[in-house]
Amino acid sequence: MxxxxxxxxxxxxxxxxxxxxxxxxxxLQKRLESVRRQSSFFPSPPRRKIxxxxxxxxxxxxxxxxxxxxxxxxxxxxxxxxxxxxSNFKEYSRLLSAFIAAERQKGLxxxxxxxxxxxxxxxxxxxxRGTQRDPEAFxxxxxxxxxxxxxxxxxxxxxxxxxxxxxxxxxxxxVSEDFTCLPLFLANGAESNxxxxxxxxxxxxxxxxxxxxISAFNLSWMAAMWTACKMDHYMATTEFFWSVPCSxxxxxxxxAIHPEDAKALWDSVHKTPGEVTQEEVDLFMxxxxxHFHRHFKIHLSATRLVRVSTSVASAHTDGKIKILCHKYxxxxxxxxxxLAIFQIE
Amino acid sequence: xxxxxxxxxxPDLNRATVLLVGTQDALLQKLAESMLQEQCxxxxxxxxxxxxxxxxxxxxPRIDLIVFVINLHSQYSLRNVxxxxxxxxxxFFLGKVCFLATGAGRESxxxxxxxxxxxxxxxxxxxxxFCDLEVESFRVTMAQRLVRMLQICxxxxxxxxxxxLLSLLRRSDSPPSKEL
Numbered sequence: 001m002x003x004x005x006x007x008x009x010x011x012x013x014x015x016x017x018x019x020x021x022x023x024x025x026x027x028l029q030k031r032l033e034s035v036r037r038q039s040s041f042f043p044s045p046p047r048r049k050i051x052x053x054x055x056x057x058x059x060x061x062x063x064x065x066x067x068x069x070x071x072x073x074x075x076x077x078x079x080x081x082x083x084x085x086x087s088n089f090k091e092y093s094r095l096l097s098a099f100i101a102a103e104r105q106k107g108l109x110x111x112x113x114x115x116x117x118x119x120x121x122x123x124x125x126x127x128x129r130g131t132q133r134d135p136e137a138f139x140x141x142x143x144x145x146x147x148x149x150x151x152x153x154x155x156x157x158x159x160x161x162x163x164x165x166x167x168x169x170x171x172x173x174x175v176s177e178d179f180t181c182l183p184l185f186l187a188n189g190a191e192s193n194x195x196x197x198x199x200x201x202x203x204x205x206x207x208x209x210x211x212x213x214i215s216a217f218n219l220s221w222m223a224a225m226w227t228a229c230k231m232d233h234y235m236a237t238t239e240f241f242w243s244v245p246c247s248x249x250x251x252x253x254x255x256a257i258h259p260e261d262a263k264a265l266w267d268s269v270h271k272t273p274g275e276v277t278q279e280e281v282d283l284f285m286x287x288x289x290x291h292f293h294r295h296f297k298i299h300l301s302a303t304r305l306v307r308v309s310t311s312v313a314s315a316h317t318d319g320k321i322k323i324l325c326h327k328y329x330x331x332x333x334x335x336x337x338x339l340a341i342f343q344i345e
Numbered sequence: 346x347x348x349x350x351x352x353x354x355x356p357d358l359n360r361a362t363v364l365l366v367g368t369q370d371a372l373l374q375k376l377a378e379s380m381l382q383e384q385c386x387x388x389x390x391x392x393x394x395x396x397x398x399x400x401x402x403x404x405x406p407r408i409d410l411i412v413f414v415i416n417l418h419s420q421y422s423l424r425n426v427x428x429x430x431x432x433x434x435x436x437f438f439l440g441k442v443c444f445l446a447t448g449a450g451r452e453s454x455x456x457x458x459x460x461x462x463x464x465x466x467x468x469x470x471x472x473x474x475f476c477d478l479e480v481e482s483f484r485v486t487m488a489q490r491l492v493r494m495l496q497i498c499x500x501x502x503x504x505x506x507x508x509x510l511l512s513l514l515r516r517s518d519s520p521p522s523k524e525l
Contacts, residue, residue: 213453215453215456216418216453216456220456285420289420301424304419
């Protein structure tokens with residue numbers, strides 16, 4: 001590099017530092033700024049991008065993606081992990097397996113590194129992120145080592161969980177270097193295992209898990225965004241579930257649409273290319289409501305949307321999601337990350 | 346009489362009338378009961394309506410305050426209120442209308458975003474109150490507050506008018522209205 005160039009870059013850096021100083025350089029000040037921005041008058045982002053294929057996505061190992069798809073995941077939001085390191089995976093698996101063994105035989109001492117009937121594997125999910133700045137996603141698997149499986153080499157999977165962050169800039173910029181931001185955590189397996197393993201993470205990395213509930217409002221956004229995705233072939237029908245708030249028993253209404261019809265409806269309400277706006281989401285849902293009202297004289301708008309399933313993914317208000325389409329994995333995760341970050345903040 | 350006007354009737358002596366508009370009868374009923382249990386020097390009248398316009402063949406007293414109840418769990422209740430607003434005379438919005446959003450406590454049940462109702466209330470320059478009407482203690486507090494507002498709107502509190510109250514209830518961080 002010639003001296004002229006380096007001089008320019010240092011002077012530029014100095015001005016940006018100065019700016020940081022005035023705007024609020026410490027993470028705490030940045031945090032405060034971001035909270036202020038959120039509580040200002042109309043904070044909701046009125047438009048979002050339609051999920052697209054990203055460059056990074058091509059790095060993903062197809063075997064690992066196949067493992068993430070077609071499974072029901074329970075979603076949690078997670079505060080940043082303190083002093084987490086990607087180079088310590090071996091150590092973490094040793095400690096976590098010892099922890100699980102200790103919890104299982106309460107009262108009896110266990111030694112770290114002893115051979116237990118379970119095996120814990122930590123591994124990174126290369127490419128499951130939105131930008132280069134997002135930290136790498138990682139996967140935790142708990143395998144049982146029974147007698148028969150030992151011969152085959154692979155154990156039976158007892159529990160799986162993964163941590164990821166897709167387009168999490170708003171959180172990343174406000175957290176200091178000691179923390180790793182992976183706000184979205186997805187688990188598949190017995191709930192008792194989730195809370196056990198969650199407990200270990202909470203103690204080890206000083207973080208906090210909380211179940212991510214998806215409101216009816218957000219479900220309608222998902223319905224619109226996932227309908228908007230271009231598909232080569234549709235794997236499942238587009239289906240909605242509404243719950244009617246009536247006592248003593250609740251009544252559920254299911255509404256299935258041919259995915260091509262849903263797409264045609266979306267195309268007729270959609271105006272801004274590549275983006276989804278709040279008005280379009282409202283209009284899309286209103287069309288479905290008025291169609292239903294014409295045939296059955298029921299105002300679906302007075303009921304609560306509890307589940308949406310499309311060829312891209314399906315989501316339930318309890319915080320359970322299933323991703324079906326490999327192409328839009330990142331897009332689905334980006335919205336889930338946004339919701340998780342919103343919940344943390 | 347398709348449009349409600351605040352001043353087209355003479356007031357009755359020491360009587361204050363509120364109109365609660367909303368799609369959920371049970372909630373409105375409960376709120377009305379809580380309001381009537383409040384100790385109050387004025388004679389309270391609570392009218393309930395699912396929607397506007399009100400039928401014209403009934404003789405009713407002058408309405409001093411309209412409360413639009415929006416259930417955040419139901420898009421329908423929001424649409425209904427939006428339609429009702431066109432049947433209200435603009436002079437009502439000089440402090441004699443307020444919006445009450447219920448159900449914000451159960452985030453996962455919400456089909457209407459809070460910002461949508463904030464925007465609505467801002468468009469009509471009227472105060473927006475949040476209260477979970479399902480919870481009894483919250484409802485009682487809200488009833489107390491509404492009764493107090495009603496007394497002011499009916500002109501039963503010396504020294505303060507509905508317009509006064511409106512300016513006091515304005516959100517401090519809301520941008521100044523450009524059109525006014």
